[in-house]
Structure formats: C-alpha cells, structure tokens
Amino acid sequence: MPHATRASALHFVQDAALPPAPPRLRGAAETAELALQAGKAQAAVVGSEVLSFSPGVDAPWRQDLVHSSLLAQLVAKKRVPDATRIFDWYDAYFDTLAQIGWAVQDRSFAVYTERSQNFQAHEAILKVAGSLLGPTAATLSLVSTTLEALQSMEADSPWITLFDRESRSAQSARFQISVAEQAAGGELAVALMAFGLEARTTLTQVLVFKSLASQVTLRHCAARVGIDTLVLEGVRDALRERLVGHANRFVRQLPDF
16 A cells, blocks of 8 residues: 555545444533543543553644544444454454554454463453563553453443443454554554454453353454654544544543553
C-alpha cells in the first residue's frame, strides 16, 4: 500500500463508509471529548479495544488515537458485518489505520500455544504483551494495571458492557490491547496487540474467560506501530466530525489509575 499523505488520509476519512450512528441518548453530548491529560497513565475502552497511554503522551494525540481506533472499528464493522469473519474484519481494521498514518507492516496472526491444560485469557494476553514489550518494560506494567482494573469491575459496568458487546459473539471474539508511547523528540508509537479467540463453548466475559486449552484457539498479531504524526494531525478535525454521533456509544474512559 502506498504511504499515506495528509491529502489521501483526509479523502479517506471524509469518504469512509460507516454504519449508521446509533440513536442519541437523551441529554448526552454527541462527541466524547475525554479528560485525557499528559503526565498521567490513563486508559479507555474504545469498542473492542483497550487503549492505554503512558504518561509522556500529549493530550491531543491521546484523543487522536482514540478516534483512530474507533474509525478503524466502524469501517471494519461496515465492511464485514458478520462477526464470525474475524480475520476479514481485521483486514479492514488494519487497512483503515494504514490509510490515516499508522505504519502497520506485519498483519500476520500466530497461534498462541498454552503449555498447561488450562487457558486463561488474562494470562494469555500478558504473555503476548511480555513477548512484545519485554518483561521489565513500564508499558507491560501499564497493560497489567489496565487489565486488572477492568477485571475488578462488575459485569454490568459500562466499560465491561461496552467491551463485551463489541468484542464477542457466541463462540468467537476479537479484541485489541494497545499502549501508546511518545518519545522525547515527539515521535509517537503504539504497541498494538490484536487477538482472535474461538472456543467450543459459549464465551462469557472475554477478559476473564477460562477454559480447557484444548477447547480454545487464540491467534494474535503483535507489533510496535509507528505513527506519521503529520498525517494524523492533518485529519484531526475530520475524524472528530465523522465520529459525531458514534463516540458516546463506543468510547468510555477508565478511571485514572
């Protein structure tokens, strides 16, 4: 795919086919301008993605990355409405990110192998994260803290309700765990982990799902993704405008850690 430019990204955002916006809730604002601040470790549930921010990420980029994730999911949902076509959905998801400045290179999924007889989704996610981030990385601790915060919530909390609604369907699920970092020079990158889960039993809450390992197939794609900040900044306003009417239904900021 050719490298995205500000012009090509703007054209894509403006013309992308999205599902109809859900009915607006009484008294709700149309956009989800979150209380995102630099200097804090924060996280949000964006549809089927848990997106965390290390303290060094500037506030405008946090909002841009939330919007990027939401746009990619909505485009994928429109192109691939069948929830069981997990990896066709991911093709659309990754393609959208690439169109708006994300340097998504390797899109291949590997099969996760559990050496014990028991499979636990939470532990599997952390093992994949450890392989990508390194066992002593501060970002790995942020992933763990975020997952623990979600696991401690009641099943009917708005964060869990949103994540489960968007990630699972009967015996399959697809979800993403991401961490954003910003270097001192301003470079922006995301450690992106995408998962596809298929089970022989009906899935309940995805993040706390447990099963016999022989009854589950988990595939994952994990990579550090660079962001072309000039391209992403160039579509900032267009992203906000396209997502009016969607953001409040699909985005929930987690309480600060």
